Structure formats: structure tokens, C-alpha cells
Amino acid sequence: MRLVRDEVRVRVPATSANLGPGFDSFGLALGVWDEVTVRAVAGATTVTVVGEGAQGLPDGEEHLVVRAVRLGLDAVGAPQAGLELTCHNAIPHGRGMGSSAAAVVAGLVAARGLVSEPESLDDDAVLALACRLEGHPDNAAPALLGGATVAWEDADGARAASVPVAPSLRPTVLVPATQLLTRTARAALPTQVPHADGAFNAARAALLVLALGGRNELLMAATEDRLHQAYRAEAMPATLEAVRAMREAGWPAVVSGAGPSVLVLDRLDAATARALEQHGWQVLDPGVPPRGAHLL
Ligand SMILES: Nc1ncnc2c1ncn2[C@@H]1O[C@H](COP(=O)(O)OP(=O)(O)OP(=O)(O)O)[C@@H](O)[C@H]1O
Numbered sequence: 115m116r117l118v119r120d121e122v123r124v125r126v127p128a129t130s131a132n133l134g135p136g137f138d139s140f141g142l143a144l145g146v147w148d149e150v151t152v153r154a155v156a157g158a159t160t161v162t163v164v165g166e167g168a169q170g171l172p173d174g175e176e177h178l179v180v181r182a183v184r185l186g187l188d189a190v191g192a193p194q195a196g197l198e199l200t201c202h203n204a205i206p207h208g209r210g211m212g213s214s215a216a217a218v219v220a221g222l223v224a225a226r227g228l229v230s231e232p233e234s235l236d237d238d239a240v241l242a243l244a245c246r247l248e249g250h251p252d253n254a255a256p257a258l259l260g261g262a263t264v265a266w267e268d269a270d271g272a273r274a275a276s277v278p279v280a281p282s283l284r285p286t287v288l289v290p291a292t293q294l295l296t297r298t299a300r301a302a303l304p305t306q307v308p309h310a311d312g313a314f315n316a317a318r319a320a321l322l323v324l325a326l327g328g329r330n331e332l333l334m335a336a337t338e339d340r341l342h343q344a345y346r347a348e349a350m351p352a353t354l355e356a357v358r359a360m361r362e363a364g365w366p367a368v369v370s371g372a373g374p375s376v377l378v379l380d381r382l383d384a385a386t387a388r389a390l391e392q393h394g395w396q397v398l399d400p401g402v403p404p405r406g407a408h409l410l
């Protein structure tokens with residue numbers, strides 16, 4: 115395998131995982147995009163970040179996008195090179211909007227763009243590699259494929275299938291100022307859950323497929339969860355309180371990914387959005403891109 119290009123540019127969307135009952139499996143692409151330019155160079159690896167993460171991210175080999183490019187090149191037997199990265203980041207970090215999965219998917223799609231046989235890094239291969247590096251296919255799948263996805267793992271690794279999304283679905287994301295790392299939110303989960311709660315979530319997750327496809331009257335029931343959100347309340351009390359209040363007012367609100375953002379599977383009216391902004395939430399109306407990460 116050879117490198118056939120010395121520069122590629124990749125766009126990758128934010129994502130929201132879980133969508134309530136689909137813990138570690140459902141995901142939705144959101145129209146907030148990071149853009150990464152990767153150049154293969156003779157010298158040492160350098161990283162320039164503009165926007166989210168401009169301060170505090172590694173600027174060399176430890177940077178997540180660099181690690182993902184290298185993983186992709188190694189996986190197909192392509193030679194490594196020095197890398198010059200420029201990242202224009204819009205996806206907030208540590209907010210439950212899939213920033214780390216986006217970084218990994220961007221690096222792998224960049225590797226696909228650099229090599230002589232890009233088909234050896236097809237979507238199945240990229241998803242499997244993304245999960246080796248980042249762990250969670252529920253964000254990586256919609257970042258790669260766009261739209262809504264269900265991801266699962268079998269003996270061969272991570273797999274994903276797309277779920278039809280009605281054009282009328284207009285999600286809203288409420289983003290707080292504070293961050294919460296996924297590993298902190300996962301540490302709050304129990305090792306076992308009641309059988310009845312498993313059955314409860316299985317029915318809701320099945321309903322969610324219908325609701326995403328346009329059965330809007332099912333959205334409230336389809337976004338109920340007993341497997342993860344309540345367990346995480348102590349780690350993000352304001353988020354769980356916002357979800358509770360929104361649902362009481364009739365909005366299909368859930369914790370976005372591992373939090374602390376809130377995902378509402380509906381478009382808010384202006385007065386509700388204004389009230390939330392006054393309480394410190396940034397209100398996004400990102401849309402659902404039907405296409406995921408791609409080369410520009
Ligand atoms: N674009 C990026 N470039 C490099 N590193 C990143 C990038 N985005 C995220 N990271 C790394 O991932 C960390 C955040 O990952 P984490 O999984 O905790 O949150 P998230 O991906 O934003 O949310 P979630 O997985 O719940 O949707 C950041 O602190 C940073 O170390």
C-alpha cells in the first residue's frame with residue numbers, strides 16, 4: 115500500500131448517543147462539524163487547533179486525530195510519515211456530543227483519503243478501528259454514516275446499521291458551560307440492573323425506531339430510559355433536572371450521550387428556547403445530516 119496524496123481535508127459531524135433507551139447502541143448525527151486538514155510531510159508531526167480544544171490538547175503524536183490516522187495507515191500496511199494537522203473544531207468537548215468519536219473517525223477517513231487502495235478502509239473497517247481506539251460504536255457509527263444508527267458488537271467487532279429518520283425530525287441540543295468526561299459518567303453506572311428494567315428499555319428502543327421514522331406520537335414513550343440516566347444524576351444534577359422539567363412540559367428530552375448536554379427530539383418554540391438560554395444553556399438547532407464524515 116502506498117500514500118498517493120500528500121494532503122486531505124475531512125469534515126465530520128457531532129453526534130448524540132443513547133437517545134434515551136438505546137444505551138451504547140443508538141446514535142444520531144448532528145449538524146455541527148469539525149474540519150481537519152492532514153498533510154503528509156518529511157518533518158516531525160505538528161498540530162494546530164482552532165476553536166474547541168485550542169488550549170490543552172496534545173500538539174504532536176498523542177493528539178487523538180494523529181493516533182487515528184496512524185492506526186488507519188498501519189491497519190492497511192501503508193507507510194507512516196510526519197503529519198501536519200490543522201483542526202477547525204466546532205464540536206464542544208466533554209459535553210456528550212461525540213467529540214472524541216468525531217476526532218477518531220476524522221483521522222481514519224483522512225487515512226483512507228491518503229492511501230492507494232481506499233477500499234481497504236471501507237466503512238466497516240473504519241468503524242471497527244474507531245472502536246478499538248475510542249471504545250464506543252454508538253457515537254462513531256453516526257459520525258461515519260450520518261443520520262441515525264444502531265450499533266452493536268459481535269465476535270468480529272463493531273457493526274452498525276442505519277435507521278430511517280423522518281425529514282420532520284428537528285432535534286435541539288441544550289449545551290451547558292460545564293464539561294463531564296465520559297469515563298466519569300460511566301463510573302456512575304452499576305454493574306447489574308434489574309431484569310424488568312432491561313425489558314422496559316428493550317420495548318422503548320424498539321419504539322424509538324418507529325418514532326425516528328415519523329411516528330411522532332410515540333416520541334415521549336420512545337425516549338424513556340431506566341438503564342443509565344438516573345444513575346448519572348449525581349454527576350450532572352442540572353442535566354437530569356432539565357430533562358425532568360422538559361419532559362413534564364411535554365418535550366421528548368434525554369441526556370445526550372454521557373452528558374451533560376440535553377437532547378430534545380423536537381424543535382423548541384422561541385419562548386422556551388429563550389428561557390433556557392436565560393438559565394445558561396446554549397440552545398442549538400443543528401439538524402440531522404444524512405451524510406457523515408467525508409473528504410472535501
Ligand atoms: N477534536 C479533538 N481532537 C483531539 N482530541 C479530542 C477531540 N475531541 C475530543 N478529544 C479528546 O476527547 C476528550 C473528550 O472525550 P469524551 O468522550 O469525554 O467526551 P465527548 O466525546 O465530547 O462526549 P460523548 O462521548 O459523551 O459524546 C477531550 O477531553 C479530548 O481529550
Ligand SMILES: N[C@@H](CCO)C(=O)O
Nearest residue numbers: 131138250296371372
Ligand atoms: N453510550 C456512551 C456514550 C458516550 O460515549 C455512554 O453513555 O457512556
